[in-house]
Amino acid sequence: xxxxxxxxxxxxxxxxxxxxxxxxxxxxxxxxxxxxxxxxxxxxxxxxxxxxxxxxxxxxxxxxxxxxxxxxxxxxxxxxxxxxxxxxxxxxxxxxxxxxxxxxxxxxxxxxxxxxxxxxxxxxxxxxxxxxxxxxxxxxxxxxxxxxxxxxxxxxxxxxxxxxxxxxxxxxxxxxxxxxxxxxxxxxxxxxxxxxxxxxxxxxxxxxxxxxxxxxxxxxxxxxxxxxxxxxxxxxxxxxxxxxxxxxxxxxxxxxxxxxxxxxxxxxxxxxxxxxxxxxxxxxxxxxxxxxxxxxxxxxxxxxxxxxxxxxxxxxxxxxxxxxxxxxxxxxxxxxxxxxxxxxxxxxxxxxxxxxxxxxxxxxxxxxxxxxxxxx
Amino acid sequence: xxxxxxxxxxxxxxxxxxxxxxxxxxxxxxxxxxxxxxxxxxxxxxxxxxxxxxxxxxxxxxxxxxxxxxxxxxxxxxxxxxxxxxxxxxxxxxxxxxxxxxxxxxxxxxxxxxxxxxxxxxxxxxxxxxxxxxxxxxxxxxxxxxxxxxxxxxxxxxxxxxxxxxxxxxxxxxxxxxxxxxxxxxxxxxxxxxxxxxxxxxxxxxxxxxxxxxxxxxxxxxxxxxxxxxxxxxxxxxxxxxxxxxxxxxxxxxxxx
Numbered sequence: 001x002x003x004x005x006x007x008x009x010x011x012x013x014x015x016x017x018x019x020x021x022x023x024x025x026x027x028x029x030x031x032x033x034x035x036x037x038x039x040x041x042x043x044x045x046x047x048x049x050x051x052x053x054x055x056x057x058x059x060x061x062x063x064x065x066x067x068x069x070x071x072x073x074x075x076x077x078x079x080x081x082x083x084x085x086x087x088x089x090x091x092x093x094x095x096x097x098x099x100x101x102x103x104x105x106x107x108x109x110x111x112x113x114x115x116x117x118x119x120x121x122x123x124x125x126x127x128x129x130x131x132x133x134x135x136x137x138x139x140x141x142x143x144x145x146x147x148x149x150x151x152x153x154x155x156x157x158x159x160x161x162x163x164x165x166x167x168x169x170x171x172x173x174x175x176x177x178x179x180x181x182x183x184x185x186x187x188x189x190x191x192x193x194x195x196x197x198x199x200x201x202x203x204x205x206x207x208x209x210x211x212x213x214x215x216x217x218x219x220x221x222x223x224x225x226x227x228x229x230x231x232x233x234x235x236x237x238x239x240x241x242x243x244x245x246x247x248x249x250x251x252x253x254x255x256x257x258x259x260x261x262x263x264x265x266x267x268x269x270x271x272x273x274x275x276x277x278x279x280x281x282x283x284x285x286x287x288x289x290x291x292x293x294x295x296x297x298x299x300x301x302x303x304x305x306x307x308x309x310x311x312x313x314x315x316x317x318x319x320x321x322x323x324x325x326x327x328x329x330x331x332x333x334x335x336x337x338x339x340x341x342x343x344x345x346x347x348x349x350x351x352x353x354x355x356x357x358x359x360x361x362x363x364x365x366x367x368x369x370x371x372x373x374x375x376x
Numbered sequence: 377x378x379x380x381x382x383x384x385x386x387x388x389x390x391x392x393x394x395x396x397x398x399x400x401x402x403x404x405x406x407x408x409x410x411x412x413x414x415x416x417x418x419x420x421x422x423x424x425x426x427x428x429x430x431x432x433x434x435x436x437x438x439x440x441x442x443x444x445x446x447x448x449x450x451x452x453x454x455x456x457x458x459x460x461x462x463x464x465x466x467x468x469x470x471x472x473x474x475x476x477x478x479x480x481x482x483x484x485x486x487x488x489x490x491x492x493x494x495x496x497x498x499x500x501x502x503x504x505x506x507x508x509x510x511x512x513x514x515x516x517x518x519x520x521x522x523x524x525x526x527x528x529x530x531x532x533x534x535x536x537x538x539x540x541x542x543x544x545x546x547x548x549x550x551x552x553x554x555x556x557x558x559x560x561x562x563x564x565x566x567x568x569x570x571x572x573x574x575x576x577x578x579x580x581x582x583x584x585x586x587x588x589x590x591x592x593x594x595x596x597x598x599x600x601x602x603x604x605x606x607x608x609x610x611x612x613x614x615x616x617x618x619x620x621x622x623x624x625x626x627x628x629x630x631x632x633x
Contacts, residue, residue, distance in 0.1 A: 225502040226502035229491060236479075238441075242471070246497070250502075
């Protein structure tokens with residue numbers, strides 16, 4: 001199907017794996033040894049959303065050299081847009097039985113729906129918003145940052161500040177997003193109840209399809225002439241200016257697109273975990289997501305997906321087995337990968353297989369410059 | 377050209393590049409001090425001078441990297457370069473080769489040249505661009521000129537130092553510039569590569585104007601062109617290499633040391 005094996009394997013794993021798990025969940029009796037319980041399906045669905053976020057980060061970090069430490073903000077904004085829809089979908093079934101106002105608004109004594117909540121009762125409105133809102137923020141942020149030639153560590157720090165500022169803002173009750181508690185107790189999505197196994201499996205499958213589509217989009221983009229310019233900008237930005245390119249325009253395009261991908265990831269995440277609150281904006285989340293990409297292999301796309309799934313598998317296991325160890329484990333993992341596996345897990349395989357040889361080169365250089373960034 | 381047009385041409389009218397009283401100071405230090413210089417269309421000029429004479433600053437001013445405190449830089453008939461930024465100046469047809477070869481290491485030789493080809497630089501164009509037959513022909517020509525036909529699919533990172541210098545010259549040619557600024561093209565090259573580079577620059581000069589900044593006097597002599605000596609940010613002397621080497625002021629500040 002594709003000339004390179006890695007793409008075929010990646011798509012096969014995402015779509016084949018998701019289909020297989022969904023079938024084993026829905027079509028086997030609960031007592032059977034082959035049965036996959038519902039909690040596994042929700043976990044996998046969550047991992048797939050994280051993988052979408054990782055892919056978005058790899059697009060800007062791996063290919064454009066923008067080390068973002070605030071991508072969780074775009075993910076969370078997409079999540080909040082979906083949360084607003086799910087909130088309004090509850091309607092009169094809430095505790096206060098107000099057909100228009102969500103419970104938390106009634107609770108703080110609001111009488112009217114704020115203007116920015118209008119329209120979110122329609123799925124067709126909320127869905128594009130999950131991408132448009134992050135895109136708008138990314139555009140505004142990127143326009144100023146890239147035009148002023150802010151890059152490197154400074155840019156990383158302001159992305160971190162961005163997500164932190166948003167977290168503080170969303171904590172406030174008078175922002176109208178549920179404050180500290182966020183939004184939860186969702187009932188259904190487009191009329192389908194959320195608390196059924198079939199819905200979980202369906203959402204997980206949709207996440208897999210969206211991830212596969214985002215992967216193909218990112219792959220096409222990075223292989224186009226645009227992608228080559230991005231790599232040029234990543235490695236020798238000022239040189240591209242003397243060739244007549246405006247690096248800031250290229251960065252802005254990929255940055256906004258990446259924010260949209262992260263946003264749709266967040267939108268898929270919220271109905272599957274059943275809650276969205278300001279902790280999704282926590283700076284630590286964004287840093288963790290960068291580590292997924294580094295572990296899998298920066299600048300390889302497939303590596304970002306692999307890293308997100310593997311690290312989160314480890315996290316799920318470790319946080320239940322030895323909860324206090326998790327932070328040390330992820331910190332240690334990052335150091336180990338940086339020192340011993342600068343090209344990530346994908347780099348291990350690419351070095352051995354000859355067919356992936358041509359693929360390996362951009363990854364290798366990416367790893368080199370990543371190592372330089374970290375060392376410097 | 378009609379008489380009327382000739383009569384209408386100003387001081388800068390017939391020049392390709394005209395630096396008019398350009399001053400650049402960094403924290404009080406004058407890197408360029410009222411520098412004036414005229415380059416004729418089709419000319420190749422060598423610029424020499426001791427360290428700190430302002431050679432690189434001059435290139436920075438022409439290419440838009442540094443904005444002068446005073447003075448004008450006129451390109452062609454009436455374009456003031458001091459109002460434009462680097463990409464705009466590059467698109468006007470001024471190419472610059474840096475001292476240290478900066479090619480895009482992970483990209484293949486072919487892709488390095490492809491990105492440099494004169495054409496649309498818009499992201500929207502780049503997203504959908506497919507290599508056209510005309511581009512393919514042009515790339516083949518360039519690969520032959522810079523003697524890298526057999527290396528077209530290798531990543532630029534794998535090339536030798538001299539090959540990278542040539543690739544960068546190829547990238548500049550791909551831009552189809554009217555004016556080429558070349559900073560120390562033979563630094564770190566072997567004698568054979570130096571000679572070939574001189575040939576290459578003379579070949580390029582058949583169709584374009586060139587400014588070469590160089591330390592290597594043997595190389596400047598091999599080029600056989602008019603020489604400008606910079607000293608303390610201004611022109612000290614101008615003329616043939618023989619005249620320059622016999623100029624007592626030049627000997628004092630530069631060659632004598």
